[in-house]
Amino acid sequence: MSEPPRPLGFERHFTATGYIVSNGKTLLLWHHRLKMWLPPGGHLEPNEDPVQGALREILEETGLEAAIIPPRGLLRVEEPLVVPPPEVILIEDIVRDDQPFHQHIDHVYFGRATGPVDFDAPIPHGMARWFADGDLAEAFSLPAPDGTLVPVAEDVRLLGLRALQRASEGT
DSSP: OOOOOOOTTOEEEEEEEEEEEETTEEEEEEETTTTEEEOSEEEOOTTOOHHHHHHHHHHHHHSOOEEEOOOTTOOOOSSSOOOOOOSEEEEEEEEETTEEEEEEEEEEEEEEESSOOOTTSOBTTBSEEEEOGGGGSSOOEEEOTTSOEEEOOHHHHHHHHHHHHHHHTTO
């Protein structure tokens, strides 16, 4: 599979995303710069591994603490530290008026809230909605802050479904 042509000299940034699941629901947030609905996530900080980044982003954007759901058969040893692999790594084109074209190498993780969640409480990040698997079963749109309907990206919807499924497996 070949990639489409990209501008010369563009940058790639490492990012981490964390779908957070609690009681059969997962959370999407309105991203005001990208103008789309996404799970919590963002750029990795210096010396931060992708798991640390995903957990930090979940906490910063939702106020909720979470634990990553490890894959089945994850190697468990005293040393060295084993960092769970992401569910998927996405290469995302970032096109914004205020920045040059660049890409995110996004490490996508699934996590569980480690404490109780009030689904009606405001989220620090702003506009947010919790979804059950039935809500994510078909393509759908959500309102932006100005009321216009914005389609939820297919990868966001499908990964949300997978996060809910993995969390329900009890791994």
